[in-house]
Amino acid sequence: MAKKVTTVLIDDIDKSEAKETVQFALDGINYEIDLNENHARELREAFDRWIKAGRKTTGRRRRGTGSPINSEAREMNRKVRTWAQNKGIKVSDRGRVAASLVEQYRRETGE
Numbered sequence: 481m482a483k484k485v486t487t488v489l490i491d492d493i494d495k496s497e498a499k500e501t502v503q504f505a506l507d508g509i510n511y512e513i514d515l516n517e518n519h520a521r522e523l524r525e526a527f528d529r530w531i532k533a534g535r536k537t538t539g540r541r542r543r544g545t546g547s548p549i550n551s552e553a554r555e556m557n558r559k560v561r562t563w564a565q566n567k568g569i570k571v572s573d574r575g576r577v578a579a580s581l582v583e584q585y586r587r588e589t590g591e
Contacts, residue, residue, distance in 0.1 A: 492515065493519050497516065498514035499515070502523060
């Protein structure tokens with residue numbers, strides 16, 4: 481038996497039938513919105529002034545904002561790794577330790 485599935489886009493502004501999904505970004509956050517022809521035109525016109533004054537950038541990735549691991553967390557990771565290895569639990573020698581493994585360590589050791 482054949483099946484045909486049809487996807488209908490709904491305009492995110494007024495719930496009419498949308499014609500396209502428009503993607504844009506602001507402050508490093510990517511957005512997409514489904515719009516009918518009029519709303520898509522309005523959005524492009526609203527951005528037009530700013531786009532003309534701005535400049536294109538490359539598609540480079542932004543560096544993460546995570547802070548470096550502190551010595552207390554590093555020591556906890558060392559303890560969890562040693563504990564896990566002694567119990568025969570597979571754990572990497574470097575990198576992030578799974579939160580579930582840290583929770584298990586804390587439950588079993590009371591730390």
